[in-house]
Amino acid sequence: MKRLKLLHSICLAGSAIVPFAVATATHAAPAGYDKIDNVVVIYAENRSFDNLYGSFPGADGLSNATADRARQLDRDGQPLSELPPAWGGLTAKGVSPAVTEAQSAHLANASFAIDDPQGFAEAPSVITRDLWHRFYQEQMQIDGGKNDKFVAWADSGSLVMGHYDGSILPMWQVAKKYVIADNFFQGAFGGSFLNHFALVCACTPYYPNADKSPAKPTIAKVDADGTSLTVAENAPKSALDGAPKFVSDGTLTPDFYAVNTMQPPYQPSANPPAKDGDAAYADPAAATTLPPQHEITIGDLLSLKGVSWAWYSGAWRAALDGKNATPVPNFQFHHQPFNYFANFAPGTQARADHLRDGGLGGEAFLRDIDDGKLPAVSFYKPQGNLNEHGGYADVSSGDQHLADVVSHLEKSPQWGHMLVIVTYDENGGFWDHVAPPKADRWGPGNRIPAFIISPFAKGGMVDHTQYDTTSIIRFITARYDLPVLRGIVARDKALRNNDRPPMGDLTAALDLTH
Structure with missing residues (x-):
């Protein structure tokens, strides 16, 4: 009773801002879930399913993408005669030899292999340019479930249609050994910032009185449909003539929800402290500093239940x-979701207990794995150069790091009762031929790779169950008999209203009967 009263007081504090971020009543853990003693979540960056695993055997991959399904439309709704160039070049700045904008021109209106030996021959070890992966643009690209305007509303031209032969990647072999999910969607539209909130609270951050x-x-200018940015008068009419321009492509919605990258209010943050301010805080007067958030997180619920957990960064x-x-290491400040919440402010015991240094190259996290000292629930965020994000990281280095971490986990003293989920935060702007199910205002967004790894995994299986990022905290909620975050309740209600089933909790990939 005391725990429920405390939870109720937290709910009241947050409900005035984001009603669906609070929690509802607990429910009994299903039979067999208690076979899992350790849940490990590894969160990589910015790849669609088709971008890396579109040719995985048994998956809903590129072989199912008909020419009509892959064909991209221009901004006026007519088919493009060809793909535009990769604006600014296909490779990232500083890569040599570069694939220039001119070299990437005149591709057919279709998906293409970035690593095709007869084409660009750019291996996954080469860093490509970054692509827009933003809240409103992604919805415009999805185009009501047709996924046919990825090129039209991209800043990267043809690159959005690129993919790799993922069979050369170490995680491909991990997928063959365990389970790969081919119907797993990012929790929210847009980029890393919002999808890290989806992972830890199934909520959308809010900026009070932003006006x-x-x-x-930074408040966006949006059309009456609520999902499209207002196009600027001087914007190119066709995707063949250049990237789109908008009146205001901001970080905040017109009603003050933060949907694109803002910086944490606490250090480490890309915004330094205010002059003569507290060195542990970011400057609150900076336009991109998000005020401290007060929603309930999965971490709060675990702590209230007395379940050990940590975020390793x-x-x-x-x-x-x-x-x-x-x-x-190219540490990414906006990939640290708990650093936005007042409950984990500098000086709090919760911060000291739960926000941990993963070490350079993940060495501290690996040490806890090897020593059998992981808490019941662990989240691991690789440093920037190992996270696979376009523009500053390559696929191969990050994928090898993921496989190395999995190898350590398989040898851990805790492995016998462990569930590991390796997934990506979002699609990074890359096209996928499978449109996300229609649900609520915030998502889900596009399809991403996800691996379900465990001694209890149904080895060699492609899991077609409908999942999204919140499926991870659904499992954690069920396993530890936690209150259900209201964002999850809202997502399932929205799915039902659109004649879609609720998101799964990953157990379709597990055999918990033995």
Whole structure:
């Protein structure tokens, strides 16, 4: 009873801002779930399913993408005669030899292999340019479930249609050994910032009174449909003539929800402290500093239940000590979701207990794995150069790191009762031929790779169950008999209203009967 009263008081604090971020009543854990003693979540970056696993045997892959399904439309709704160039070039700045904008011109209106030896021959070890992966643009690209305007509303031209032969990647072999899910969608539309919130609270952050704040200039200008940015008068009419332009492609919705990248209010943050301010805080007067958030997270619920947990962040200590550098470790400040919440502010016991340094190259996380000292629930975020994000990281290095971590987990003293989920935060702007199910205002977004790894996994299986990022916290909720976050309740209600089933909790990939 005491725990429920405390939970109720937290709910009241957050409900005035984001009603669906609070929690509802607990439910009994299903039989067999208690066979899992350790849940490990590894969160990589920015790849659609088709981009890496479109040719995986038994999966709903590129062989199912008909020419009509892959054909991209221009901004006026007519088919493009060809793909535009990759604006600014296909490869990232500094890559040599480069694939230039001119070299990427005149591709057929279809998906193409970036690593085709007869084409660009750019292996997954080569860093390609970054692509827009933003809240409104993704909805415009999905185009009501047709996924036919990825090129039209991209800043990267043809690159959105690129994919790799993933069979050369180490995680391909992991997928063959365990389970790969081919119907797993990112929890929210847009980029890493919002999808990290989806992972830890199934909620959308809020900026109170943003129209009277330093963030006012970042409020987006949106059409009456509520899902499309207002196009600027000087925008190119055709995707063949250049990237689109908008009146205001901001970080905040017109009703002040933060949907594109904002910085944490606490260090480490890309925004330094205010002059003469607290060195542990980011400058609150910076337009991109998000005020501290008060929604309930899965971490709060685990703590209330007395379940041990931690967020391990690669290079966290290096970033705090001012030793972050590019290209290594390239710590990403907005990939640390708990650092946005008041419950984990500097000086709190919760921060000391749960926000941990994963070490450079994940060495501290690997040490806890090897020593059998992982808490009941662990989240691991690789440092920037190992996260596979376009523009600053390559696929091969990150994929090898994921496979190395899995190898350590398989040898851990805790392995016998472990569930590992390896997935990506979002699609990174890359096209996928499978449209997401229609649900609520926030998502889900496009399809992403996900691996379900465990001694209890149905080995060699392609799991076609409908999942999204919140499926991870659905399993954690069921396993530890936690209250259900209201964002999950809202998502399932929206799915039912659109004649779609609720998201699964990953157990279709597991045999918990033995």
